[in-house]
Amino acid sequence: MIKIKNLHAGIEGKQILNGIDLDIRPGEVHAIMGPNGSGKSTLASVLAGREDYEVTKGSVEFLGRDLLELKPEERAGEGLFLAFQYPVEIPGLSTINFIKTAVNEVRKYKGQEPLDAVAFLKLMNEKMALMNMDKTLLSRSLNEGFSGGEKKRNEIFQMAMLQPKLAILDETDSGLDIDAIRIVANGVNKLKSSDNAILVVTHYQRLLDYIVPDFVHVLYNGRIVKSGSKELALELEEKGYDFIKNENPTINEPAWTR
Amino acid sequence: MSNELSTIEQHVLSDYKYGFVTNIEADEAPRGLSEDTVRFISAKKNEPEWMLEWRLKAYRHWCNMTIPHWANIKYPPIDFQDIIYYSAPKQKVTPKSLDEIDPELRRTFEKLGISLEEQKRLSGVAVDAVIDSVSIGTTFKAQLAELGIIFCSMSEAIREHPELVRKYIGSVVPITDNYFAALNSAVFSDGSFCYIPKGVRCPMELSTYFRINAENTGQFERTLIVAEEGSYVSYLEGCTAPMRDENQLHAAVVELITMDHAEIKYSTVQNWYPGDKQGNGGIYNFVTKRGICKGNHSKISWTQVETGSAITWKYPSVILKGDHSTGEFYSVAVTNNHQQADTGTKMMHLGKNTRSRIVSKGISAGVSNNSYRGLVHIGKNAADARNFSQCDSLLLGDKCGAHTFPYIEVKNNTAVVEHEATTSKIGEDQIFYCNQRGIDTETAVALIINGFAKEVMNQLPMEFAVEAQKLLAISLEGSVG
Ligand SMILES: Nc1ncnc2c1ncn2[C@@H]1O[C@H](COP(=O)(O)OP(=O)(O)OP(=O)(O)O)[C@@H](O)[C@H]1O
Ligand SMILES: [Mg+2]
Numbered sequence: 001m002i003k004i005k006n007l008h009a010g011i012e013g014k015q016i017l018n019g020i021d022l023d024i025r026p027g028e029v030h031a032i033m034g035p036n037g038s039g040k041s042t043l044a045s046v047l048a049g050r051e052d053y054e055v056t057k058g059s060v061e062f063l064g065r066d067l068l069e070l071k072p073e074e075r076a077g078e079g080l081f082l083a084f085q086y087p088v089e090i091p092g093l094s095t096i097n098f099i100k101t102a103v104n105e106v107r108k109y110k111g112q113e114p115l116d117a118v119a120f121l122k123l124m125n126e127k128m129a130l131m132n133m134d135k136t137l138l139s140r141s142l143n144e145g146f147s148g149g150e151k152k153r154n155e156i157f158q159m160a161m162l163q164p165k166l167a168i169l170d171e172t173d174s175g176l177d178i179d180a181i182r183i184v185a186n187g188v189n190k191l192k193s194s195d196n197a198i199l200v201v202t203h204y205q206r207l208l209d210y211i212v213p214d215f216v217h218v219l220y221n222g223r224i225v226k227s228g229s230k231e232l233a234l235e236l237e238e239k240g241y242d243f244i245k246n247e248n249p250t251i252n253e254p255a256w257t258r
Numbered sequence: 259m260s261n262e263l264s265t266i267e268q269h270v271l272s273d274y275k276y277g278f279v280t281n282i283e284a285d286e287a288p289r290g291l292s293e294d295t296v297r298f299i300s301a302k303k304n305e306p307e308w309m310l311e312w313r314l315k316a317y318r319h320w321c322n323m324t325i326p327h328w329a330n331i332k333y334p335p336i337d338f339q340d341i342i343y344y345s346a347p348k349q350k351v352t353p354k355s356l357d358e359i360d361p362e363l364r365r366t367f368e369k370l371g372i373s374l375e376e377q378k379r380l381s382g383v384a385v386d387a388v389i390d391s392v393s394i395g396t397t398f399k400a401q402l403a404e405l406g407i408i409f410c411s412m413s414e415a416i417r418e419h420p421e422l423v424r425k426y427i428g429s430v431v432p433i434t435d436n437y438f439a440a441l442n443s444a445v446f447s448d449g450s451f452c453y454i455p456k457g458v459r460c461p462m463e464l465s466t467y468f469r470i471n472a473e474n475t476g477q478f479e480r481t482l483i484v485a486e487e488g489s490y491v492s493y494l495e496g497c498t499a500p501m502r503d504e505n506q507l508h509a510a511v512v513e514l515i516t517m518d519h520a521e522i523k524y525s526t527v528q529n530w531y532p533g534d535k536q537g538n539g540g541i542y543n544f545v546t547k548r549g550i551c552k553g554n555h556s557k558i559s560w561t562q563v564e565t566g567s568a569i570t571w572k573y574p575s576v577i578l579k580g581d582h583s584t585g586e587f588y589s590v591a592v593t594n595n596h597q598q599a600d601t602g603t604k605m606m607h608l609g610k611n612t613r614s615r616i617v618s619k620g621i622s623a624g625v626s627n628n629s630y631r632g633l634v635h636i637g638k639n640a641a642d643a644r645n646f647s648q649c650d651s652l653l654l655g656d657k658c659g660a661h662t663f664p665y666i667e668v669k670n671n672t673a674v675v676e677h678e679a680t681t682s683k684i685g686e687d688q689i690f691y692c693n694q695r696g697i698d699t700e701t702a703v704a705l706i707i708n709g710f711a712k713e714v715m716n717q718l719p720m721e722f723a724v725e726a727q728k729l730l731a732i733s734l735e736g737s738v739g
Contacts, residue, residue: 048694052686072693081694088691092709101705102695109696141709158695 001026001197002047002067002166007058009046016042018222019058024166027194031208032201033233034219035241040201041085043219044170048082049075063165076102077109079165083155083172085201090142095154096124098142099161106162127160131187148175156184160191167191168199173207185210205237220244287344293317296444299344303413306420316433316443323437329600330629330661331569333542336507343445343478402460407491408453409464412480415451422453426484430513430548430577438509438544438571446480446511454489454520463719465494479510485520487553492523494722507542508567514549516556518580522549523559525718527726529733530566537596540568547574551583551609559586560603561717563726565733568597573631575604578612578640585614588714590726592707592733593626593658602632602663607640607673616647619711622658623734629661636673643673651681652710654703654734704731 007020016039024030032040046053047060049072060067063078070078090098103123104114115123128135131153143151152172159167169188173181188211192198200211208216208230216233218226220241225248226232236244287298296317300310325336402409408419415423433443454460485491495512508530514522524547533540543566549558560574576585587603605614614634622628634645651660662679684706692702708715708727715723 048690050690071698072690073696073698076694076696084691084694088685088687090688090691090706090709092712093705094709098692098695098705101697101701102692105698105701106696162695 001028001063003059003061004047005059005061007043007046007060008056009042009053009058010056011042011053015056016053016222017046020219020222020224022217022224024197024199026165026197027192028215029192029198029200029211029213031211031213031216031230031233032199032219032224033203033216033236038219039222040219041170042222044082044085044168044199044201047075047168048072048080073105074109076162076164077106079196081159081162081164081167083152083159083167083169085170085174087143087146087151087155089144089146091144093142094139095142096138099124099138099158102158103161123161127157130160130190131157132183133157149177149180152176153180153184156187160187163191163196165196166199167196168201170201171203172200173202173204181207182210205233208233218244220248286342289342290339291317291341291343291445295343299445299447302344303416305413305416308420308424309416312428312433313444313446316440317445319434320437320440320444323440325437329571329631330627330663331571331598331600333569333598336542338441341507344447405458405461406455407458407460408451410451412446412449412451412482415482419451419453422484423451423482426482426513426515427480428513430515430550431511431546436546439511439546442478442480442509442511442546446478449479449481449510450483451481452483452491452493454483454485454491456486456517457488458486459489460491463492463494463722465496477506477508477510481510481512483512483514483522483524485514485516485522485556487517488519489517490521490523492525492719494525494527494719496527496722496725507544509544510546512545512547512574514547514558516549516551516553516558516580516583518553519555520553521557521559524549524561524574525722526560526562526564527718527722527729528562528564528566528570529729531568532566532595532597532733533568535595537568540597541566542569543567543572544569545572547572548577548604549575549585550577551580551585551612553583554580554609555582556580557584557586559584559588559717561586561588561714562590562601563711563714563718563729564589564591564599564601565729567599570597570599570601572601573603575606576614577606577608578614578643579608580612581609582611582613583609584612586717587614587616587618587632588717589618590621590711590714590730591619591628591630592621592730593623593628594733595624595626597624597626599627600629600631602630604633604635605645606633606635606637607643607645608637610639610641610643612640612643614643614645616645616649617713618647618649619714620649620651620660621654621707621710621730621734622651622660623654625657627659627661629659629663631663631665633665633667634675634677636668636670636675638669640670641672643670645673645675647675647677649677649679650710651679652707653681653683700731700735703734707731707734 002024004020004022007017009017020043034040055068100120107114137150152175176184213230216228216230217224225244287295296313300313431439433440452464483493516522530541551558558576564570574587578585585605591599591601593599603616616632618630620628620630630649636643649662653660660681664677666675688706689699689702707730715726718726
């Protein structure tokens with residue numbers, strides 16, 4: 001599905017990712033954990049194609065294509081989805097209009113006809129039920145005045161509507177109440193299949209009780225310093241990141257100071 | 259953030275999509291302006307003596323006036339002697355039906371996507387098309403006549419309904435009002451006249467498509483709409499001009515009058531040629547639009563979507579004379595490249611319990627300048643008057659300017675006047691969010707600006723709103739990377 005090799009990236013001359021290697025195959029769920037500022041969101045942004053970040057080294061292959069060559073909207077068209085840690089507000093643009101545009105733009109990219117109103121509504125109702133989504137949110141301006149939890153739920157609702165091949169969920173659980181975590185996780189699980197994959201970024205083991213990962217990786221100072229099974233998440237929860245830091249004293253020092 | 263701005267700069271306005279010239283023999287006045295020019299125009303139109311006298315009075319007044327400079331716009335001096343003040347498409351006979359209209363002209367309409375048949379058949383819009391100063395092809399006349407509604411060109415109105423024209427012309431915008439209004443009064447070539455009798459609700463949107471055509475022809479339209487007691491009319495004005503190198507002056511005057519319980523809704527979509535990317539050419543648009551709510555409980559509502567012209571100088575205003583009368587101004591003004599707009603409104607509260615609402619959305623891109631200028635005046639007899647103003651600016655890039663000049667004069671302390679203003683930028687994070695969902699930047703910008711302008715767009719009649727949305731997107735095409 002996606003092969004990340006020795007990925008280095010930074011912003012405004014500051015190096016943040018210092019050689020990421022990650023291989024995700026169809027049907028797999030990977031979790032990335034790591035202390036604040038370790039580069040998790042940066043990795044997600046680089047994969048999604050945010051232009052501010054400069055890739056200085058390495059390669060990313062997505063479904064057989066060179067991902068780094070593609071524009072962000074082309075990556076989306078190819079089936080890459082990012083649930084943002086901080087979803088953006090667009091005043092005056094209704095959520096439903098935004099999602100309809102997104103769905104049809106992705107269809108256009110794939111050479112499919114746009115969905116007509118009836119087909120779109122049918123799909124929407126189906127996914128709304130799945131996500132327990134409040135209908136009134138959809139007629140409101142995109143994310144404007146949404147509560148933290150509503151924004152996160154809206155991200156996963158969009159994922160359900162777009163049915164991506166690879167979904168990156170950046171701290172989708174933070175800000176969600178206990179019931180909402182369950183609903184969102186159930187939604188994600190229902191969308192899971194043998195030909196798509198999920199990369200979950202989280203700080204909490206709790207989410208991983210619901211979305212059970214095949215692999216857990218620890219990102220630290222822009223590098224994956226430890227990988228393991230889901231038990232690794234439990235271990236981190238118990239011990240904190242200190243043992244990781246102690247095991248990796250040399251890279252404690254950020255690359256740009258060297 | 260800084261990155262957003264630099265990419266914006268690299269892109270420029272798409273080529274003007276309506277830039278073509280219709281090849282019709284023109285019947286022109288000699289270049290320049292004098293009493294003779296005024297007499298020529300009046301004679302061409304077979305006007306009665308009183309009309310000529312009125313024009314001459316305006317001309318003499320104009321000769322003693324100087325061009326105003328208070329607006330936040332810059333342009334080279336205009337040579338008023340280098341303008342052709344009258345140009346009419348030659349036609350052998352007055353057309354009785356659409357089929358008799360010059361095919362060349364018909365094609366122009368078709369290129370604009372406003373073929374008269376289509377309009378007629380599909381949307382039920384009566385179109386009074388003004389091409390270069392003379393009105394051609396008025397549809398739906400019979401149907402309107404049955405209701406006693408008069409909808410015709412100004413020239414025709416002067417001939418057929420002189421008592422009405424004489425009574426109302428210049429009653430809202432006097433010939434002495436301002437430099438451009440005086441000029442218009444002297445040399446206006448044509449325009450629309452609309453009279454809605456007592457108690458009649460006009461069953462369709464009345465619409466005029468203006469189009470500037472012959473080279474070097476200033477356009478001086480004159481529009482007058484009178485809504486008698488208890489009547490209602492919605493009027494649409496839309497326009498596109500062919501591409502030109504030289505600047506073209508446009509100085510229209512629009513007057514609206516509502517009696518007791520009457521309502522006029524006046525909507526404009528203006529996309530005249532804005533000039534090229536370097537700021538050459540484009541229309542100079544100096545317009546005086548004013549309405550008076552003469553009667554109690556009457557209402558005048560202006561809605562404008564301004565995307566065109568090199569210079570826009572325009573303040574559609576309402577004099578709220580009748581008690582309980584309402585004035586509204588909804589505006590979207592887009593400037594890109596070197597465009598300059600100084601636009602806004604005046605709400606003059608004179609009667610008791612009068613209400614006004616101002617919603618202005620300015621969108622600036624390129625190195626353009628976009629100013630909102632508004633006056634809310636509460637007279638000493640305007641007890642319990644209310645005004646609410648909302649002025650929002652959206653910037654694309656950091657080389658453009660957005661300015662707000664709100665003036666408030668309150669002479670009656672029972673008034674409540676509220677003013678809110680915001681300035682925002684299209685954020686790179688907003689664009690990226692859209693991109694991540696598969697939406698390209700062009701479409702993302704269109705979505706964001708249409709969202710920004712929604713409150714105003716919602717005021718437009720349906721068929722116009724769709725066109726206006728496209729225009730917004732076209733005029734900002736390529737302005738964000
Ligand atoms: N635009 C930027 N300019 C400068 N530094 C940046 C920028 N974006 C990210 N960084 C820095 O890069 C580092 C990694 O940030 P990132 O957001 O990827 O961390 P994270 O692992 O997602 O953290 P968290 O768990 O808090 O979400 C941080 O030190 C951050 O301050
Ligand atoms: Mg993060």
